[in-house]
Amino acid sequence: MISSTLLLVLFGLAVISSVAGVVGCYAFLRKRTLIGDAVSHAVLPGVAIGFMLSGTKDPIALLLGGLFFGYISIISIDLIHRKSKLSEDTAIAIVTTVYFALGSVLLSVVSSMENGQQAGLKNFLFGKVATLTELDIWVFSFAAIVVLVAVVLFFKPFSLISFNKDFAAAQGWKTNNYETLISVLTVLVITIGLQAVGVVLMSALLIAPAAAARYWTNSLPKMMIISALFGILSGVGGGLLSLVGEDMPTGPWVVMILFFFTMLTLLFAPKKGYFAIRRRTQSNERKINEENVLKILHQLGEMGKEEASIGEMLDKRRMDTTVLLKTIKTLKKEGFIEVKDSKKIRLTENGKIEAMRVVRLHRLWELYLTQQLKFKEDHIHGTAETIEHLITDELEEALLKELDYPDMDPHAKKIPY
Amino acid sequence: MVGDAISHSVLPGIVIAYLVGSQTQSSLVLIGAAIFGVLTTIIIDFLYRKLKLQEDASIGLTFTWLFAFGVLLISFFAQGNVDLDQECVLFGELGLAFLDKIIIDGRLYGTKSIATLLPAFLLVLMFVVRGFKGFQLNAFQAEFAQTKGIKTGFWHFALMGMVSVVTVLSFESVGAILVVGFLVVPPATAYLLVNDLKRLHIFSLCIATLNILMGYFLALKLNVSISPTIITVSGVVFFLTFVFKTTKFRLFNSPRIPVK
Structure with a gap:
């Protein structure tokens, strides 16, 4: 089954989708992905004109035509947006549809031409990887290498512009020139991807791998590599799937796989994924609940009650009963409290130390607010409730020094040490 | 955007509706599209x-x-279905629209697209005329409209609903x-020329009609x-208007105040 033609086609797809992944990072970071979508629609007339002028499906003519119209479309959007009262949204919508329409008209002219039918320009709409010829692949790979070299050469100004354009300008970089260069590279990538993925869905190959890669790393070079890998995986995967069916377009398959990987990433990525974030918030919430329960027991202890029932604790502080019961269970497991036979709860030695720490932080903060920041006494409890869970040992030390190891808080309660 | x-x-919704219904039923297509329209906003x-x-x-x-x-659904299930192919999705079949005739008792009553689109046109027209004030306030000053006790949410969804249906x-x-x-x-072209919302509607309508006539006969x-x-013709008209305006040619001497 695996012929050399198939291998060559897959190699071509891998090259195309990996550069799309790399350049897509810039589009993503500059929040310009929707313009990428507009451009990929707008290169269609270039493809048709390239065909008309060269008479065959010549990859170099297509590349030049696409590059020309892609660049014109970016300029058009910019011009309409700047010189008239129309918003950028509107400018993008106008340019996308008008250029795309022009391209469609030209395509229908081409297909009525003598050798237009066998050119299969229709395949540029949704992409058809099987139509890639050997020459196409070599030309596109060469263009891809040019793009990669440019990214490596201008890595620093490109990255600066993507993250903070004003800073780049302040550093003396000619930001306008480099932005133009990024646009040209993006258009080039879109053009080389057209035949495989199609005008309509090419933007997905720019957006999705970069979006997914962003969730795996904070470093741009790493992001580019991961993005390129996502691109290759989806490009080659989509290409293979589309070859299974007779009349299957490639673009939609590539997009389906891309979306699948991107969703997996958004949900399960370590640190930034949905579940990782949820786990973190939950563990924070648990910690806060634990500290609050210890505080209740300490406060009851100050009132002379060494042991307390669930009811007494709920009277002291309004809490969700199930949350309280769950928290008591974990605190018991961690050895901070013990539950007596009479179902009464008391702090262990460790628990007492921990509870004192929380109460101390709360009261120190209240004192700091009234003494140093001149807050009114009735305004301080709320922020102290929050910050008692966040203050580190270092900060506690500094507070103690600043307040000169005080004994009483503003409400004349003892600060426990 | x-x-x-x-x-x-909404494409998958439309395709599924086509596949479920034996023939092209507008109501089914609308429901399918509406479901996927809502789904889109939810996913985003x-x-x-x-x-x-x-x-x-x-x-x-x-x-x-x-x-x-949607495209995959078409290429899987709609092979050989004349009403639906990949290109129709992109360009439509305006040239074939008149083939779908409504013939009752051997007499021609018009085409199917007229039967669905004309009522839609009249409905939208009536709605825009009746609700002009609401749409106007919502478009320009939604917050002001709220303080006046106007339900901007209603007008927003009314507008979105009309856009989706159309x-x-x-x-x-x-x-x-x-x-x-x-x-x-068309409205963007008109917007370059006038600042008044009523005029904008009328200009937009005229420009659209003109574009369609020119485009149709050219095609x-x-x-x-x-x-x-x-x-494409609309784009050329827009381009000419744009050049006109940016080279300081004024129609009706309307003051050029940027309206956001």
Whole structure:
């Protein structure tokens, strides 16, 4: 089954989708992905004109035509947006549809031409990887290498512009020139991807791998590599799937796989994924609940009650009963409290130390607010409730020094040490 | 921009409706499209708010994915179905629209697209005229409108609803991508010329009609697809207007105050 033609086609797809992944990072970071979508629609007339002028499906003519119209479309959007009262949204919508329409008209002219039918320009709409010829692949790979070299050469100004354009300008970089260069590279990538993925869905190959890669790393070079890998995986995967069916377009398959990987990433990525974030918030919430329960027991202890029932604790502080019961269970497991036979709860030695720490932080903060920041006494409890869970040992030390190891808080309660 | 996304992403809904219904039933298509329209906004919102993906990428990802899904559905199930193929999705079949005739008792009563689109046109027209004040306030000063006790949410959804209905009904004739051009280019051209909302409506209507007539006859003359030609003509008209305006040529001496 695996012929050399198939291998060559897959190699071509891998090259195309990996550069799309790399350049897509810039589009993503500059929040310009929707313009990428507009451009990929707008290169269609270039493809048709390239065909008309060269008479065959010549990859170099297509590349030049696409590059020309892609660049014109970016300029058009910019011009309409700047010189008239129309918003950028509107400018993008106008340019996308008008250029795309022009391209469609030209395509229908081409297909009525003598050798237009066998050119299969229709395949540029949704992409058809099987139509890639050997020459196409070599030309596109060469263009891809040019793009990669440019990214490596201008890595620093490109990255600066993507993250903070004003800073780049302040550093003396000619930001306008480099932005133009990024646009040209993006258009080039879109053009080389057209035949495989199609005008309509090419933007997905720019957006999705970069979006997914962003969730795996904070470093741009790493992001580019991961993005390129996502691109290759989806490009080659989509290409293979589309070859299974007779009349299957490639673009939609590539997009389906891309979306699948991107969703997996958004949900399960370590640190930034949905579940990782949820786990973190939950563990924070648990910690806060634990500290609050210890505080209740300490406060009851100050009132002379060494042991307390669930009811007494709920009277002291309004809490969700199930949350309280769950928290008591974990605190018991961690050895901070013990539950007596009479179902009464008391702090262990460790628990007492921990509870004192929380109460101390709360009261120190209240004192700091009234003494140093001149807050009114009735305004301080709320922020102290929050910050008692966040203050580190270092900060506690500094507070103690600043307040000169005080004994009483503003409400004349003892600060426990 | 979300409107643009929705016009792409309702495709699976339309395809499923076509596949479920034995023939092209407008009501079924509308329901299918409406379901996927709502789904689109839900997915975008989920990506943006819950998964913390930046907004442009959320929009771009959602509509390309749903559109791809729709195209795949077509290539899987709609092979040999004359009403639906991949190109029809993009360009529509305006040239064939008149073939779908309504003939009762041997007499021609018009075409099917007229039967669905004319009532839609009248309905939208009536709604815009009746609700002019509401749409106007909502478009220009939603917050002010709220303080006046006007339910801006209602007008917003009314507008979005109309846009969706018109989009879906036009889909058959002009295709998923070009419908955005029909929605945006004529009013944008008119907006370059006038600042008054009433005039904007009238100008937009006139420009659209003119574009369609020119595009239609040009397409027939050149023997090319009709709806892309109309949009291309609209683009040329927009371009000329744009050049006119930016070279300081004034029509009606209207003061040029940027209105956002």
